[in-house]
Amino acid sequence: STVLIKQIVSFTCRSHGFSPRNISLKWFKNGNEIAASQTSVDPEGDSVSYSVSSTAKVVLAPGDVRSQVICEVAHVTLQGGPPLRGTANLSETIRVPPTLEVTQQPMAGTQVNVTCQVKQFYPRDLQLSWVENGNVSRIETASTLTENKDGTFNRTSWLLVNSSAHRGEVLACRVEHDGQPAVSANLTLEASAPQKDQDTHEHPGEASTPTHLALNFCF
Missing domain, CATH: 2.60.40.10 (Immunoglobulins)
Structure with a gap:
């Protein structure tokens, strides 16, 4: 254990x-x-x-x-x-639990790039899913896994979302790590300036x- x-x-x-x-x-x-x-x-x-x-x-x-x-x-x-x-x-x-942060950045047109950063966790095995309004309905576009100098890991996952069609909806990044209860960070999609609402x-x-x-x- x-x-x-x-x-x-x-x-x-x-x-x-x-x-x-x-x-x-x-x-x-x-x-x-x-x-x-x-x-x-x-x-x-x-x-x-x-x-x-x-x-x-x-x-x-x-x-x-x-x-x-x-x-x-x-x-x-x-x-x-x-x-x-x-x-x-x-x-x-040893087990080092992850910290989560979800942000959004405007892209071309009404598209926004929603990014989930999972930072400084160990061991490396980790399951990440995107949840929209309480339902697991998003598949990540891509993700990266990097190792830090201290042996912990970072993972970054991102999605492209039509902010006009999904304005006001809550998008959550949910992580399960090393058999522990899931933790999540939330973001409310905005069509205009990026706005972050992270639970922490x-x-x-x-x-x-x-x-x-x-x-x-x-x-």
Whole structure:
């Protein structure tokens, strides 16, 4: 399931089968270290092997589509080699809802170009339909899909409408995204100047001996 932006996701990192007990575990988001909310090493006393569990919490932001959360473990038995890492790609769980805007521009004669801009959404799967006076009766003339630098998407759809024949009618752009309830933006057609009336899991990371690393997240 996906997680909406501004929600908190908890990531859990576990490593086991190591000895001695001393171990270093750090969290990073996009290369920047973040604090763990809880870390424990078990058992408390002497043992032939130990396990560590750590949790970090991250508030998802719109720009996190391409973000990574990494758990990094270093232990003396790695003999100076690189630390073990478990990685969670936020693109696998984040959902960024779209924003909609409907505008009209006059064309030749009584034709107007009605445009629906669906901005900054993720994932890319999206259904768009045009609704006239409450009925799905319009087929889009064309549409474009573009990807933004932050990994979100924009979609633009447009129609050519005879404004004289349909003056005063309400035209709506309706969008269904990622299985969520439909959202729409409305525009009242005008024959003269354009006028806008808008309504507005788990991710394992593993390594060989001496340490096994697993990184999970939940919300």
